[in-house]
Amino acid sequence: MSLLHPDRLFSPDPSARAIAREIHAGIRDLPIISPHGHCDPAWFAADAPFADPASLLVRPDHYVLRMLISQGVTYEALGIAPLDGGAAETDMRAVWRRFAQHYYLFRGTPTRLWLDFTFQDLFGFDEPLGPDTADTYFDRIAECLARPEYRPRALFDRFGIEMLATTEDALDPLDHHRAIRESGWNGNVITTYRPDAACDPDHDQFQANLDTLAEITGCDTGHWDGYLDAHRNRRADFRAAGAVATDHGVAMPQTADLAARECRALFNRVRAGSAQPGDAALFRAQMLTEMARMSAADGMTMQIHPGSQRNLNRSVFERFGRDKGFDIPRAVNFVDGLSPMLNAVGDAPGLRIVVFTLDETTLARELAPLAGAFPALLLGPAWWFYDAPDSIRRFREAVTETAGFYNTVGFNDDTRAFPSIPARHDMARRLDAAFLAERVADHRLRETEAHEIARALTVDLPRRTYRLAGSTA
Incomplete structure (x- = not known):
């Protein structure tokens, strides 16, 4: 018995299959190549054994959390304690049993594909997870995690990871990345510059963050020019830690290109706590353009992840904090939103701006035509809620006719769940193979071209986009 069919995600048509x-x-x-994600660099710095099956596979995974919460399982029952120190389940076997009891909820979802891949490929299971097999799963996985070959660095090598990028905010000391470099281990784990908390006046710690930014960099963040210098300084620190990209998780893809005096006046209002209505949004918009200018100067690939209304459930946010499964997609407008930035730097030589969307209606109408015209703009893959078989197919169908394959950047897994990385890349490679096979079968591509494109989508385009070793451009 096998948990996964060898022809999964391929066409039912025999010739295309x-x-x-x-x-x-x-x-x-x-x-x-995993150029964007949220794995914890401490895993690779310390190389300590993962604690237990639930802490590895259940609690860090947004997809798992949100599904269980949607069906009435509480955070406390999953071992996630409230910020006020309230009680939560501490027995991880009990957490695992609850997960196994509800595993049927994931039928038909990509999470089921990823987890079954992990269970079969990494831990050798051939019977499904459920209430009757929960303890068998827990015991075998726990036993495996105690072995040296299941420590983070060994799994990194086993998974065949060429590069893995984590994401740290502008104030992070980067100690874990320093420890990784100084350890002598040859695994390529690098950081990514995420300046959102120091670019968003609506962030609850914005003013304090600017003070800390000044302390870290020695730059005067009390005025506009010093504030920009502080970001340049931190970007240099991140590049020294291996960073090749920045990441910007904005609610809306809104950009601006104000005159210098307008920027200074806007910053002064925001910094003084006397912002007028609309100033916070305008400041975020201007900072996207400033970050694009900095990328044009220092060569860091810019990634823009817009369109998520984050932490929508206020009571969950207040009780448990950020990133607990209540980030929800919303409609966006890329043409109007990106126009100021693209008109400012969209033709800059060497600049690479990767744009993702959670609004599928924008793919064919806006993003593919934009990426098919502006040299700096590239399309990120189907992301987050759309990192799924049918959505990935829709992405390819929506963008290929206008933008082609070579204005896209391959695949990234964007995950906190380390064991799911090979599972997600396996899914993406199968879907790309299936998409290309159908175009060979209907004679839109020659088979030799399909093989070349498949390799490009898998390794060549990510290497080129992020200027990695082995890139041909």
């Missing part, structure tokens, strides 16, 4: 098998065979064992 046979071609997909051949394409997939050519990319299946290529290295994994």
Whole structure:
């Protein structure tokens, strides 16, 4: 018995399926490039054993959390304590049993594919997880996690990861990345510059963050020019820690290109706590353009992840904090929103701006035409809620006719759940093989071209986008 069918995600049509098998065979064992995600660098700095199955596979995974919460399981029952120090489950076997009891909820979801891949490929299971097998799963996984070959660095090598980027905010001391470099381990784990908390006047710690930014950099963040210098200084620190990209998780893809005197006046109002209505949004918009200018100067690839209404459930946010499964997609406007930034720097030589969307209606109408015209703009893959089989197919269908394959950047997994990385990349490679096979079968592509494109989507385009070793451009 097997948890996964060998032809999963391939076409039911025999001729297309046979071609997909051949394409997939050519990319299946290529290295994994993970240029954006939220794994904890402390895992690789300390290389300590993972604590237990629930802490590894349940509690860090947004997809798992939100599904269980939507069906009435409480955070406390999953071992997640309130910020006020209230009680929560401490027995991780009990947490795992609750997860197994509700595993049927994931039928038909990508989470089920990823977890079954992990259970089969990493831990050797061939019978499904459920209430009757919960303890068997827990015991075997716990036993595996105690072995040296299941420590973070060993799994990194086993997964065939060429590069993994974590994401740290502008104030992070980067101690874990320093420890990784000084350890002598050759795993390529790098950081990514995420300045949101120091660019958003609506952030509850914005003023304090600017004070801390000044302390870290020695720059005067009491005025506009010193504030920009502080970001340049921190970007240099991140590059020294291996960073090749920045990341911007804005609610709306709104940019601005104000005159210098207007920027200074806006900053003065925001810094003094006397912002007028609309100033916070305008400041965020201007900072996206400033970050694009800095990327044009220092070569860091800029990633923009807009369109999420974050922490929508206020009571959950207040009781448990950020990132607890209540970030919800919303409609956005890229043409009007990105126009000021693209007109300012969209033709800058060497600049790479990767844009993601949670609003699928923008793919064919806005993003593919924009990326098919502006040299700096590239399309990020189907992301987050759309990192799923049908959504990835829709992404390829929506953008390929206008932007082609080479204005996209391949795949990234954007995950906190480390063991799911190979599972997610396996899914993406199968879906790309299936998509290309159908275009060979209907004679839109030659088979040799399909193999070349598959390799490009898997390794060549990510290497090029993030200027990694082995890039040809």
